[in-house]
Amino acid sequence: MTEEVRLIIVGFGVVARSLAGSLEARGEEFRRTRGIDFHLVAAVDSKSAAIDRNGLDVRELLRRKEETGRVGRRSLPATEIIEDTEADILVELTPANPLDAEPGMTHLKSAIKSSKHVVTANKMPLAHEYPSLMTSAESRGVQVRYSACVGAGLPILDFGDACAVSEPLLKVEGVLNATSNFVLSRMESDSSSFPEALEEAKKLGYAESNPWLDVDGVDSAAKIVIIANHTLKKSLTLKDVAIVEGIRRISPSRVKALREEGKKVRMVASVERRPEVRVLELPRGDPLSIDGACNVVKFHCKYSGERVVSGPAAGGVTTSSAVMRDLLRVGASIGGS
């Protein structure tokens, strides 16, 4: 038995296009091995929309987006499409907006209101309103899944869940912003200035569309709020982050002096009682002093001590792999295997 699972993708940028490519390339594999037949019934970008209740031709959609910059010929409000199109899951992949989390917030609320599951890589709606969004989703009997919001493809939340199965978690701390970490590592390894290193991060596609989110600590603050809610079962929003420190004032001379002392400077987000983001000087051997466009997280477990997960955590392919992980989980819960 194969279960048809209908998707709406809102936001058709780097992550969504990588996801659509995988849906196209691996459709047969998912039907055969998971019993899930994904149908993309609508795709929306900032200027246009494409809808086909029988399933869009994904290859053609990707070609059109590449050639014209648009997914469709018509422009329709995303909320109307989310509420009026028969579908099982909204995949929300619009840009992270730290001010009011829009347009993602409205998209998530529209999906929940119309009893659709949500899979998202957009951290800001969750950082702004995690507790109330989860309460609404629960009351509607739908799932909200967000693996890709923390660690891109690195399964940080899953790792934390596994640690928490047998003992309480006391504290979580980590390097959660790959762009900032890339910038700091670059400044250390080849004495680049901050603007040079940031420019390179942008060129390599690591930075957010607004890179100040990364380097000013706001992206890390949003992620530690999600970890605090998900893993430590707290009830927090972005407003509860006590301290947020960024890296834009770090000079190459400070980085050089620290290197000579055997230390590194890193942006570390943590939560024990309240979440915070601080720029810390760490000894070279500290697991948090990881290099490059990576994330690393230490879970402090009550009995077994520190458990660490780390790895590359930026880019469309790795992020879309986490979105796919969530889609397969929701798909399994609604009839696949």
Ligand SMILES: NC(=O)c1ccc[n+]([C@@H]2O[C@H](COP(=O)([O-])OP(=O)(O)OC[C@H]3O[C@@H](n4cnc5c(N)ncnc54)[C@H](OP(=O)(O)O)[C@@H]3O)[C@@H](O)[C@H]2O)c1
């Ligand atoms: N890229 C990564 O490595 C990464 C890692 C983890 C999490 N994320 C998160 O994943 C999400 C997507 O990231 P991305 O890199 O794919 O972003 P992106 O390349 O900037 O794409 C954003 C997409 O959203 C569309 N959009 C903007 N406003 C819209 C609106 N009002 N209605 C409908 N669509 C709208 C854009 O339309 P146009 O195409 O018309 O401009 C574009 O297609 C973000 O929230 C980001 O924080 C990304």
